[in-house]
Amino acid sequence: MKKTLAFVLSATMMMAALVGCGSSETAETKAETTAETAGTEAEGDKVWIVATDTVFKPFEYTNENNEFVGIDVDILAAIAEDQGFEYELQSLGWDAAVAAVQVGQADAIIAGATIKQERIDNGWIFSDGYYDATQTFVVPSSSDIASFEDLAGKNIAVKNGTAGADFANKLKDEYGFTVSVFEDSPTMYQDVLLGNSAACVEDKPIILSNIKENGLELKVPEGMESDVAPYGFAIMDTADQELLDMFNAGLANIKANGTYDEILAKYLGE
Template identity: 60%
Template sequence: MKKKVLALFMTAAMAVLAVACGNTQSASTGDNAGAADGKVWVIATDTVFKPFEYTDDKGNFVGIDVDILAAVAEDQGFKYELKSLGWDASIAACQAGQADGMIAGASITDERKASGWIFSNGYFDATQSMAVAADSDIKGFEDLAGASVAVKTGTMSATYAEELAKQYNFTVTYFEDSPTVYQAVTGGQVAACFDDTPIMAATIKDSGIAMKLVDGSENEPAEYGFAVFTKDSQELIDKFNAGLANIKANGKYDEILAKYLGD
C-alpha cells in the first residue's frame, strides 16, 4: 500500500514539475462573454509532433493543433495557457489536475475513454504507418521477422505495432518521443518504426531525414480529439466542440489545414 501511495505521489510531483518547467504560450481572446470570468485554462501539448505542434525557425510554437486551439478560443471567447510538456507529461499533468485539457494529436479510442479520457468531437482523421531507413530492403510486415521496431510510448502507433508483433514475429521497443524513434531507425538500432502517418510524412519531407514510408502499411484511420480527464472540465469540451463547428463552417479550419498540409 505504501508503494502505491508513493507511486501516486511521484506521478503527481512529476506532473507539477513538468507544468512548472514546460514551455508556455499564453493566448488572449476576443470580448465574448466566456472570457469575462477571468478563467485561464491550462492546456498541455506535446513538444515535437510536426505538423501538429512544433517550434518553427523563429522559436515560435506552431502547428495545426496550436492554430485550431487559438481559433476555437477566439471564437468561444476563452483564455488559455498552452504548455509544451511532451506526451507522457501532458497526460500526467491532466490526471494530476495541473492542466485542464490536452491537445496533442490524441486518437479517440474506446480504450482511452474507458480509462478516463473525455474527448471532444474529432478534428482530424489520421492513420498510423510503418517507416524504414531510406536504403532498407523491407517492403512489408513479413520482412520484420526476428527484428525490433520503435514506437512512442502510449500511442496508437504503439498499439498498432503491438497488434502486429505476434503475427509477424518482431519485438517492440519504446521511446519517449518521435524524434528519438526516428533516430533509432536511422541509427540502425531498429529495423523500422511506427508512428502517425502525417507526422512521419512531414518529417521526411521537411527535414530530409533518411527514412521512407512503407507502402500498404497504414491502418484504418482514427480521429484526433481534444481531451480532458475530469467531468469538472466538461465546459472546456463543450466550448471546443462549439468552436470547432464554427471554424469549420466559416472556413478557418480549412485555412489552417492548407497552411500546414498544402491544398
C-alpha cells in the same frame, strides 16, 4: 480578493451586532451577494490550462523563429477566439502532458491524441474528432522492407502510449518482431536511422511532414498502415465539461467558415 471579501464579511457582522436581529438577514444576504459576485468575477477571468507535446510536427513544434506552432496550436487558438475563452498552452511532452491532466495540473490536452476505447475506459473524455489520421510503418530509405512479413526477427521502434504503439503491438506476435519504446518522435526516428531498429511506427501526416521538412532518410512503404482514426481534444474531469463543449462548438464553427481548411493547408498543403 480574499482580503477584500474578509473585510466585507467582518464589517457586515459588526453591523448586524449593532442594529440587532432585525437586520441580520439583510447583512447575511449582502455577504452572500458579495461572495457570489466575487465567484462570478473569478469565473469570468478563468484561464484554461491546456497541455501538449513538445515535438509532434506538424501538429505542435518550435519553428525557426523559436515560436511554438502547428496544426493543434492554430486550431486551439482559432476555437478560443471563436468562443471567447482564455487559455494557457503548456508544452510539456507527451507523458508529462497526460500526467498533468490526470492529476489536475492542467484542464485538457491537445497533442495529436487518437480517440480510442482504452483511453476512454481510463477516464479520457474526448471532443469530436478534429483530424483523421492513420498510423504507418516507416523504414530507412535504403530498406527493402515492403510488407509486414519482412519484419520477422527485427526490432520496431514506437512512441510510448500512442496509437502507433498499439498498432505495432497488435501485429508483433503475428509477424514475429519485437518492440522498443521511446518517449518522443525524434528519438524514435534516430533509432531507425542509426540501424538499431528496422522500422518505427508513426502517424502518417507526422512522418511525411518530417521527411519533407527535415530531409530524413526515411520512407513509408505502401500498404503498411492502419485504419483511419481521429485525433481528439480531451479532458479527464467532468468539471471541465464547459471547456470541452466550447471546443466542439468552436470546431464546428471554424470548419463552417473555412478557417479549419486554411490551417490544414498552411501546414499540409491540402
